[in-house]
Amino acid sequence: MIELKGIAAAGGISIGPAHKVGSEEFVILREVVAWEDIPAQIQLFEEALIKTRREIIELQKRISLDMGQEEAQIFDAHLLVLEDRMLIEEVISRLKKEQLNVAYIFSEVLKKYISVFSKIEDEYLKERAADINDVGKRILRNLLGREKKGLGDVKEKVIIVAHDLSPSDTAAMHTKNVAAFVTNIGGKTSHTAIMAKSLEIPAVVGLEGITVKVNSGDILIVDGSMGIVIINPDEETLKDYQGRLEKLKGIAEKFLLVKDLAAVTTDGREVMINANIEFPDEVPSVKLHGSEGIGLYRTEFFYMNRSDSPSEDEHYHAYKYVAEEMSPHPVIIRTLDIGGDKFLSQFRIPHEMQPFLGWRAIRFCLARPDIFKLQLRAILRASVHGNLKLMYPMISGIEELQQANRLLSEAKEELTHKGLKFNDKIQVGVMIEVPSAAMTADILAKEADFFSIGTNDLIQYSLAVDRANEKVAYLYEPAHPAVLRLVKSIIDAAHQAKIKVAMCGEMAGDPSLALILLGLGLDEFSMPPQVIPELKYIIRAVGFKAAQKIANEAMKLSTGGQVEEFAQGKLAEIVK
Numbered sequence: 001m002i003e004l005k006g007i008a009a010a011g012g013i014s015i016g017p018a019h020k021v022g023s024e025e026f027v028i029l030r031e032v033v034a035w036e037d038i039p040a041q042i043q044l045f046e047e048a049l050i051k052t053r054r055e056i057i058e059l060q061k062r063i064s065l066d067m068g069q070e071e072a073q074i075f076d077a078h079l080l081v082l083e084d085r086m087l088i089e090e091v092i093s094r095l096k097k098e099q100l101n102v103a104y105i106f107s108e109v110l111k112k113y114i115s116v117f118s119k120i121e122d123e124y125l126k127e128r129a130a131d132i133n134d135v136g137k138r139i140l141r142n143l144l145g146r147e148k149k150g151l152g153d154v155k156e157k158v159i160i161v162a163h164d165l166s167p168s169d170t171a172a173m174h175t176k177n178v179a180a181f182v183t184n185i186g187g188k189t190s191h192t193a194i195m196a197k198s199l200e201i202p203a204v205v206g207l208e209g210i211t212v213k214v215n216s217g218d219i220l221i222v223d224g225s226m227g228i229v230i231i232n233p234d235e236e237t238l239k240d241y242q243g244r245l246e247k248l249k250g251i252a253e254k255f256l257l258v259k260d261l262a263a264v265t266t267d268g269r270e271v272m273i274n275a276n277i278e279f280p281d282e283v284p285s286v287k288l289h290g291s292e293g294i295g296l297y298r299t300e301f302f303y304m305n306r307s308d309s310p311s312e313d314e315h316y317h318a319y320k321y322v323a324e325e326m327s328p329h330p331v332i333i334r335t336l337d338i339g340g341d342k343f344l345s346q347f348r349i350p351h352e353m354q355p356f357l358g359w360r361a362i363r364f365c366l367a368r369p370d371i372f373k374l375q376l377r378a379i380l381r382a383s384v385h386g387n388l389k390l391m392y393p394m395i396s397g398i399e400e401l402q403q404a405n406r407l408l409s410e411a412k413e414e415l416t417h418k419g420l421k422f423n424d425k426i427q428v429g430v431m432i433e434v435p436s437a438a439m440t441a442d443i444l445a446k447e448a449d450f451f452s453i454g455t456n457d458l459i460q461y462s463l464a465v466d467r468a469n470e471k472v473a474y475l476y477e478p479a480h481p482a483v484l485r486l487v488k489s490i491i492d493a494a495h496q497a498k499i500k501v502a503m504c505g506e507m508a509g510d511p512s513l514a515l516i517l518l519g520l521g522l523d524e525f526s527m528p529p530q531v532i533p534e535l536k537y538i539i540r541a542v543g544f545k546a547a548q549k550i551a552n553e554a555m556k557l558s559t560g561g562q563v564e565e566f567a568q569g570k571l572a573e574i575v576k
């Protein structure tokens with residue numbers, strides 16, 4: 001039995017046989033072609049391009065129906081590769097010059113392109129190397145007249161094990177026979193992880209060397225919520241997880257019964273349970289899971305997978321749609337948060353030694369008022385269509401908040417000048433995710449309408465643990481006393497100033513910590529939609545006074561491990 005820890009990409013538990021998917025390699029012979037056969041080779045190439053185009057459009061249509069517009073748009077980049085004149089002309093001119101078979105020439109040109117793109121120090125262009133590889137393999141397959149042995153052919157319910165999965169691979173997984181997937185590489189924001197969430201299957205990524213450690217047919221346990229994969233579990237572990245899975249199924253049914261009820265404790269304290277989204281087309285899932293609003297709309301995903309920036313109108317229509325769909329419930333739009341592990345090539349952010357400590361989020365926006373104000377104007381314009389609020393990420397002190405608010409005032413003036421309507425009283429919140437903001441929460445609270453604690457970053461900055469580095473993942477402890485103390489002091493400062501405090505980092509959706517957060521006085525919890533029913537169930541099962549007692553006791557403990565164990569015990573007493 002081997003247990004591996006990776007990056008939790010999509011929650012849930014699955015148990016099943018592994019199905020290893022190798023990267024598709026072709027043996028391509030180098031053959032000399034007679035001069036008179038060159039036109040036939042060119043025709044072969046053109047037909048392969050047309051066939052590939054048809055396949056991608058077909059796939060795109062299916063994905064758009066099954067998963068939504070946004071996922072389907074990932075393939076726009078593939079279609080662009082097919083239309084790349086430089087690539088096509090290079091193949092044809094080399095074909096004429098070298099008089100070799102087109103499959104060979106194409107594979108050589110492909111290799112050159114991939115190598116050039118993967119060396120570029122720009123995350124967006126690096127990603128394009130994966131697109132070129134993906135679409136290039138399709139063209140080669142069609143040139144060679146091979147059928148794709150895709151994941152769609154899998155007959156039994158399996159767990160896919162791969163070095164990485166391309167968007168086409170993940171899309172082809174839209175089959176009832178894939179129980180989970182695990183990969184060597186990838187991060188939380190990779191295309192693959194985003195798609196896994198939409199598919200609602202567990203996924204763990206960033207498991208260095210899993211393809212070497214696993215053979216097809218091995219039994220795997222995938223715990224996508226914890227980022228754990230167990231290879232060939234012993235009988236005891238298998239039984240333990242089968243028990244957990246059964247319990248999860250039984251409990252999930254219980255949770256679903258309360259999903260549309262208020263999150264109110266047995267002694268009458270009501271909190272709000274909201275959802276986090278990245279794309280507007282997640283709204284139906286948000287409603288389905290009983291959310292009371294959207295507590296975090298991560299707008300930077302809107303800028304991804306495209307080489308230009310969205311226009312003000314594009315922003316406006318996306319926000320208007322979400323505002324109208326969710327109305328009268330609140331929607332908190334988080335302004336652009338790029339940098340860190342999220343790069344957008346259109347902004348040419350230079351390579352930095354420590355991107356998480358660098359030119360990120362509000363720092364970038366304050367330096368680029370053109371980009372920032374465009375988004376602010378769109379949010380303001382959309383604010384008349386529902387209950388929109390906005391919040392700034394990565395605020396580290398009051399001056400940044402004041403500067404951002406000055407730009408907001410300018411954006412308002414610009415709209416007034418143009419005679420466009422907006423909600424002048426739109427609430428403006430501050431994300432508390434930098435320790436200096438947590439420590440000066442009393443000062444920030446004077447000029448903020450609400451707080452939202454971004455624990456994903458607050459934990460990495462306060463414990464000095466890179467949130468995306470699997471080597472130090474064991475130190476990334478939401479239950480660490482330092483984190484609990486910071487959270488408590490933020491909540492106390494907010495309440496002192498009579499403003500509400502939400503939490504939108506992953507910690508807010510951690511069932512074992514829900515009782516402590518409730519007891520500390522958190523007003524709003526925002527999380528991935530799937531966890532909402534469970535959180536509501538927990539809150540409805542406990543009294544506020546009891547939760548306060550649990551929080552007090554937890555605050556006296558010395559380590560994250562102790563807190564975690566204590567909290568799990570209390571939760572087990574309540575959720576039976």
Ligand code: PEP
Nearest residue numbers: 433454455456457504505
């Ligand atoms: C956070 O840091 O907790 C947060 C919600 O923002 P993000 O995960 O997008 O950085």
Ligand code: MG
Nearest residue numbers: 433454456457
């Ligand atoms: Mg953050």
